[in-house]
Amino acid sequence: MHPAPSIIAFSTFSGLGLGLLFWLGIDPTAPTGWVAFAFFAIAYALAVGGLISSTFHLGRPERAIKAFTQWQTSWLSREAWCAVAALVTMGIYAFLLVFFDTQVSILGWIGAAFALATVYTTSMIYAQLKTVPRWNTALTSALFIALSLAGGALLSGRVTYGLILLLVAGGLQAIWWKTGDTRFKQSGTDLKTATGLGRIGEVRAFEPPHTGTNYLLNEMVYTVGRKHAQKLRMISLVLMLVLPVILLLLPFPHIFGLLAVLSHIAGVLVSRWLFFAEAEHVVGLYYGMR
Amino acid sequence: MTQLPEKTERKMGLVIDLDTCVGCHACVVSCKGWNTENYGAPLSDQKPYGADPSGTFLNRVHSYEVQPESGPAQLIHFPKSCLHCEDAPCVTVCPTGASYKRTEDGIVLVNEKDCIGCGLCAWACPYGARELDKAEGVMKKCTLCVDRIYNENLPEVDRVPACVRTCPSNARHFGDLGDPDSAVSQLVAERSGMDLMPEQGTKPVNKYLPPRPKDRLNEEIDILAPLLAPVVEEPKGFLGWLDKTLEKL
Numbered sequence: 458m459h460p461a462p463s464i465i466a467f468s469t470f471s472g473l474g475l476g477l478l479f480w481l482g483i484d485p486t487a488p489t490g491w492v493a494f495a496f497f498a499i500a501y502a503l504a505v506g507g508l509i510s511s512t513f514h515l516g517r518p519e520r521a522i523k524a525f526t527q528w529q530t531s532w533l534s535r536e537a538w539c540a541v542a543a544l545v546t547m548g549i550y551a552f553l554l555v556f557f558d559t560q561v562s563i564l565g566w567i568g569a570a571f572a573l574a575t576v577y578t579t580s581m582i583y584a585q586l587k588t589v590p591r592w593n594t595a596l597t598s599a600l601f602i603a604l605s606l607a608g609g610a611l612l613s614g615r616v617t618y619g620l621i622l623l624l625v626a627g628g629l630q631a632i633w634w635k636t637g638d639t640r641f642k643q644s645g646t647d648l649k650t651a652t653g654l655g656r657i658g659e660v661r662a663f664e665p666p667h668t669g670t671n672y673l674l675n676e677m678v679y680t681v682g683r684k685h686a687q688k689l690r691m692i693s694l695v696l697m698l699v700l701p702v703i704l705l706l707l708p709f710p711h712i713f714g715l716l717a718v719l720s721h722i723a724g725v726l727v728s729r730w731l732f733f734a735e736a737e738h739v740v741g742l743y744y745g746m747r
Numbered sequence: 748m749t750q751l752p753e754k755t756e757r758k759m760g761l762v763i764d765l766d767t768c769v770g771c772h773a774c775v776v777s778c779k780g781w782n783t784e785n786y787g788a789p790l791s792d793q794k795p796y797g798a799d800p801s802g803t804f805l806n807r808v809h810s811y812e813v814q815p816e817s818g819p820a821q822l823i824h825f826p827k828s829c830l831h832c833e834d835a836p837c838v839t840v841c842p843t844g845a846s847y848k849r850t851e852d853g854i855v856l857v858n859e860k861d862c863i864g865c866g867l868c869a870w871a872c873p874y875g876a877r878e879l880d881k882a883e884g885v886m887k888k889c890t891l892c893v894d895r896i897y898n899e900n901l902p903e904v905d906r907v908p909a910c911v912r913t914c915p916s917n918a919r920h921f922g923d924l925g926d927p928d929s930a931v932s933q934l935v936a937e938r939s940g941m942d943l944m945p946e947q948g949t950k951p952v953n954k955y956l957p958p959r960p961k962d963r964l965n966e967e968i969d970i971l972a973p974l975l976a977p978v979v980e981e982p983k984g985f986l987g988w989l990d991k992t993l994e995k996l
Binding site: 534661671743 | 749750765772775799800801802803804807808809810811812813814815816821822823825827836838839840841842843844845861862863864865866867869870871872873874875878879880881883884885886941942943944945946947948955957958
């Protein structure tokens with residue numbers, strides 16, 4: 458799948474922002490005043506910035522509002538609803554904390570639930586697709602939620618939770634990669650079932666429909682950079698997990714905490730790039746490619 | 748409405764005969780020709796005369812080589828367009844309701860005024876039947892020529908999809924696959940028509956007729972064949988002399 462920068466940025470940054478909102482929402486002693494303002498400003502910048510960047514890949518962004526209508530069947534529509542519900546609820550919660558030093562815990566809990574639900578709906582947009590076997594697993598949702606919670610814990614300065622969640626997310630990431638490598642084969646879809654010609658013999662794509670490229674190949678048969686996938690996985694894991702853990706365990710938390718966050722974000726960005734670049738859509742079979 | 752109808756009154760669709768398709772791409776051209784100037788936005792091309800041309804097509808013809816266990820390889824031309832699936836995954840993922848499946852005839856369509864061009868339906872389709880038009884920013888797909896098949900301004904013979912009307916080898920058939928007595932359903936039954944990627948669970952309406960088995964020369968052609976073996980003819984005259992002379996050298 459084509460790793461569109463707008464989608465990578467969206468899912469990474471909004472995941473982090475929503476993760477931070479989650480921790481702020483369930484915090485029994487949430488910050489107030491200017492400290493709260495700073496935390497919520499970061500969370501909203503990440504979450505809203507990510508959501509806005511997601512509209513950049515639309516062919517007709519001016520009609521984006523219509524995406525709220527089909528929540529009954531569409532995960533993308535459900536994501537839109539959850540995101541708005543999370544941002545509005547947390548907005549009121551933040552407003553009361555910042556300007557009135559008042560914590561309405563119930564609002565925080567509801568907002569936190571919607572924040573997590575938003576990350577879940579985002580993950581389901583990918584995990585629901587049978588056409589992309591690498592994504593088509595509940596592990597995808599687990600990974601997205603774990604990364605969001607780990608990033609949010611780091612951003613909100615929760616060292617212990619951060620460490621535990623980093624390890625969980627890193628483990629899930631490793632399992633997701635490992636099992637993902639064989640999932641296409643396990644899906645049972647190959648050129649034989651795609652053409653129905655397998656009953657005659659071995660099928661080989663002889664000639665594509667045209668000499669040039671097309672939307673399908675650009676969007677769903679992205680093969681550039683896969684050869685470095687193994688190295689990039691290591692780089693991603695080191696940046697996302699190993700470095701932040703070391704930095705958090707060192708005895709100078711503040712500046713190192715910031716570095717841990719930046720390193721983690723860089724690692725998640727690499728992981729998200731691989732998430733798309735490595736994913737193989739079954740339509741590639743028709744073109745003799747993966 | 749992105750909820751799929753539980754059942755459609757009819758299941759209009761295509762039956763494509765892989766045995767007779769000659770791979771001429773006439774269906775591709777007629778499809779583009781009709782659909783670029785009728786239903787919805789035109790099918791744009793990008794740099795059509797440049798070094799890297801591309802464009803939107805609703806129907807494309809692939810070619811595959813199939814190698815049986817014995818005997819020569821076969822070349823099979825393979826037209827592919829929307830299969831108007833009963834369980835169309837492209838419809839349910841649509842966030843705006845632009846994609847829908849019609850209850851009356853099962854045709855899957857895009858209401859282009861509602862399409863935001865997110866591309867998720869193209870991701871959900873295993874067959875590559877949907878293409879986002881670069882100029883218009885909306886999703887394009889086969890409409891089964893919905894503006895031809897019911898069009899009373901056209902002579903009756905033309906009230907079929909453009910690809911079917913154009914096919915010079917009669918490899919494309921159009922009809923109601925929900926009616927077991929229809930000509931297309933009987934064709935499918937007779938020739939064991941098949942689904943593409945059945946394991947994806949999309950229940951395609953369009954069916955493909957597999958190529959018929961090829962004729963094979965039997966090893967023993969005729970019991971009298973040995974008796975009919977050609978007699979070796981020795982060259983005579985000048986050629987005979989030349990042959991002998993060259994042999995001696």
